[in-house]
Amino acid sequence: MTAQLVERLGADAVSAIDPSPSFVAAIRARFPEVDVQFGVAEHLPFPDDCFDLALAQLVVHFMTDAVSGLLEMARVTRPGGVVAACVWDHAGDRSPLSTFWRAVHDTDPGARDEAELAGAREGHLAELCEAAGLIHLEQTTLTVKVRFATFADSWEPFSLGVGPAGCYVTQLDDRGRDVLRSQCAQLLPPAPFEIAASAWCVRACSRLISRQPAAVDTECWCHVMPMARPRHQRRRAVVISRPATVP
Numbered sequence: 001m002t003a004q005l006v007e008r009l010g011a012d013a014v015s016a017i018d019p020s021p022s023f024v025a026a027i028r029a030r031f032p033e034v035d036v037q038f039g040v041a042e043h044l045p046f047p048d049d050c051f052d053l054a055l056a057q058l059v060v061h062f063m064t065d066a067v068s069g070l071l072e073m074a075r076v077t078r079p080g081g082v083v084a085a086c087v088w089d090h091a092g093d094r095s096p097l098s099t100f101w102r103a104v105h106d107t108d109p110g111a112r113d114e115a116e117l118a119g120a121r122e123g124h125l126a127e128l129c130e131a132a133g134l135i136h137l138e139q140t141t142l143t144v145k146v147r148f149a150t151f152a153d154s155w156e157p158f159s160l161g162v163g164p165a166g167c168y169v170t171q172l173d174d175r176g177r178d179v180l181r182s183q184c185a186q187l188l189p190p191a192p193f194e195i196a197a198s199a200w201c202v203r204a205c206s207r208l209i210s211r212q213p214a215a216v217d218t219e220c221w222c223h224v225m226p227m228a229r230p231r232h233q234r235r236r237a238v239v240i241s242r243p244a245t246v247p
């Protein structure tokens, strides 16, 4: 998402924030001109009304307090600006991690997956946005497809300890990891294979304005606030957490 915004708006018009040192380091390396800061959505280090749009891609479900995070996104976005977010459909078994969690449940029926996280079930992301006072909500789903050349390519991200799935793998012993890996391999089609994954998406307005926002474009919602002003007056976009690869 940061790459898209940089391409569309220019690096000097984009800010990004993430609490994870490795994620911050990665985006600094890739986009040295982007203002990247450590921090969480719940306490954004920006003044009121300083962005045209604030985007959180696959982040809301990790926020400690999702409504506070969305409220902060609205606070830093000018009235009438766009606040948008998306979360994998974990509850509907349509996330890129669904096969992984199915394998976990086969081998460890009591394990907790990500289905109950904020925004991960139908309608919940919109409820959170409404609770944060966002208006003119537009809900949609986006589906992406990822192709894996080998099973090992699909398993490798889980062994990095990132996110709830990575944490689950990390706390297993060698035998437990082997059992889970085999179960995942059994549930997936033979390589090469493709995984389709869908995310709940909400695009909303930060606060009341006299006109309706532009219609949603499901292919990409980050172009909706074009930077048509002269460069010295340009406002900016903030990305809550940097882009990464699926999952």
Ligand SMILES: C[S@@+](CC[C@H](N)C(=O)[O-])C[C@H]1O[C@@H](n2cnc3c(N)ncnc32)[C@H](O)[C@@H]1O
Residues within 6 Å of the ligand: 001, 017, 018, 019, 020, 023, 039, 040, 041, 042, 056, 057, 058, 059, 062, 063, 064, 069, 163, 240, 241, 242, 243, 244, 245, 247
């Ligand atoms: C699944 S990654 C998504 C990264 C990127 N936005 C993407 O779409 O590829 C989740 C990110 O949320 C970040 N994160 C976790 N809690 C957060 C919070 N309270 N505020 C902002 N970011 C948070 C994590 O550090 C991680 O970088």
